[in-house]
Amino acid sequence: MEKRNLKQQDPEIAELVEAELQRRKFGLEMIPSENHTSPAVLEALGSILTDKYSEGYPGKRYYAGNEFIDKVENLARDRAKKAFGVPYVNVQPYSGSPANFAVYLATLTPGDPVMGLNLPDGGHLTHGWKANISGTLYKRVPYFVKEDGYLDLEEIRQIALQHKPKLIWVGATAYVREFPFKEFGAIADEVGAYLVADIAHIAGLVIAGAHKSPVPFAHIITTTTHKTLRGPRGALIMVTEKGLKKDPELAEKIDKAVFPSGVQGGPHNHQTAAIAVALKEAMTPEFAEYGKQIVKNAQVLAESLKAEGLQLVSGGTDNHMLLVDLTPFGRGTGVFVQDALDQAGITINKNTIPKDPSSPFYPSGIRIGTPAITTRGMKEKEMKIIGKWIAEVIFEVKHYQLPETKEERIKYIKQFKKEIAVNPKLKEVKGKVAELCKDFPLPY
Numbered sequence: 001m002e003k004r005n006l007k008q009q010d011p012e013i014a015e016l017v018e019a020e021l022q023r024r025k026f027g028l029e030m031i032p033s034e035n036h037t038s039p040a041v042l043e044a045l046g047s048i049l050t051d052k053y054s055e056g057y058p059g060k061r062y063y064a065g066n067e068f069i070d071k072v073e074n075l076a077r078d079r080a081k082k083a084f085g086v087p088y089v090n091v092q093p094y095s096g097s098p099a100n101f102a103v104y105l106a107t108l109t110p111g112d113p114v115m116g117l118n119l120p121d122g123g124h125l126t127h128g129w130k131a132n133i134s135g136t137l138y139k140r141v142p143y144f145v146k147e148d149g150y151l152d153l154e155e156i157r158q159i160a161l162q163h164k165p166k167l168i169w170v171g172a173t174a175y176v177r178e179f180p181f182k183e184f185g186a187i188a189d190e191v192g193a194y195l196v197a198d199i200a201h202i203a204g205l206v207i208a209g210a211h212k213s214p215v216p217f218a219h220i221i222t223t224t225t226h227k228t229l230r231g232p233r234g235a236l237i238m239v240t241e242k243g244l245k246k247d248p249e250l251a252e253k254i255d256k257a258v259f260p261s262g263v264q265g266g267p268h269n270h271q272t273a274a275i276a277v278a279l280k281e282a283m284t285p286e287f288a289e290y291g292k293q294i295v296k297n298a299q300v301l302a303e304s305l306k307a308e309g310l311q312l313v314s315g316g317t318d319n320h321m322l323l324v325d326l327t328p329f330g331r332g333t334g335v336f337v338q339d340a341l342d343q344a345g346i347t348i349n350k351n352t353i354p355k356d357p358s359s360p361f362y363p364s365g366i367r368i369g370t371p372a373i374t375t376r377g378m379k380e381k382e383m384k385i386i387g388k389w390i391a392e393v394i395f396e397v398k399h400y401q402l403p404e405t406k407e408e409r410i411k412y413i414k415q416f417k418k419e420i421a422v423n424p425k426l427k428e429v430k431g432k433v434a435e436l437c438k439d440f441p442l443p444y
């Protein structure tokens, strides 16, 4: 086979990769679940390790030729154990959703009751949402946040006592306050449930010491590796000492649930190597600084948005994300703000807010995060400026209102998109965003 690089081999894809790079270079990536990885992580991810089949685990593979792959996987495991302070880790899950599914397979039988945060309240699909297999294969018992945005611990305990779940999830995809792991641990122990902490969003903050660790309180911990942890797409499943005490065979059950009895086949070795690199990076003093700066930045951004007159769920944040409540501008208006900000070079996502008067597809809020822009070196000064720009864009499109019927909505949104494409205010903000970005290069 001729040696040809991507540009020579497939100019169409090469051009699209380049276009995406340019989009990022001159825009602000503020979706809380995204980040910019290091060149070292990317190099491992793009390495020749992708070619190898290694079904099984180090020392117990189905295929030959895994001498070096075993070393890669062992390094990833050892680094994860050290970074989080746990006795056991499986580093093979392809992503967060299969990791969570493996936890179900390892611990429950279909029909068992499972408690998780309701999706519109910030929970993840895999925590028992009705449209996900976790909510159909198992008995779904949702819990909620209060009007003020905080988890309703008293109600959560009552629900647990009533439904006696076999497994309780603590973790979320849109929750801005610190997770009360200790209190959840006590509730799970009271009803004899497994407590599974899904720290997908906050894993990097936990390693950096910028968020409390769930390790003393949970039996199992899952996380993605591509959010605040700043690694490649992937996931980890960890078992704590508390988990091994509850079931000494829990680690073997998790391994089996990932492979061979679960949803996965051969591990993605290039991904495992890149996870190992990210974990090494995450255990440095620079990363501890980075994690703390993410939170500081989110808090300054929160203050800046409030100073402009915007309303935040729970009034602020303890972590890397903010939820802006857009109901003062009308219900279901997240879609307009998301697209308008995108037009202005600021990428965020529309999101439900607690007690959302609209729907997950047309939610009444937006979710904003600081991990990626903090990776670029932005600090408090930039957050104050960005907060002003976000507010300017929101006020610019505040008169757009979501029509009642599906047909009307399609027409209205089409017209809205035409109008924002030529809106001078959005163009002006986009120019300022691009100017700012020039001083904060991407890491690759």
Ligand SMILES: Cc1ncc(COP(=O)(O)O)c(C=O)c1O
Pocket: 033, 095, 096, 097, 098, 100, 124, 126, 171, 172, 173, 198, 199, 200, 201, 224, 234
């Ligand atoms: C809390 C939580 N768990 C799990 C996942 C699923 O991860 P993935 O998208 O990698 O399947 C996410 C993704 O957003 C998440 O926020």
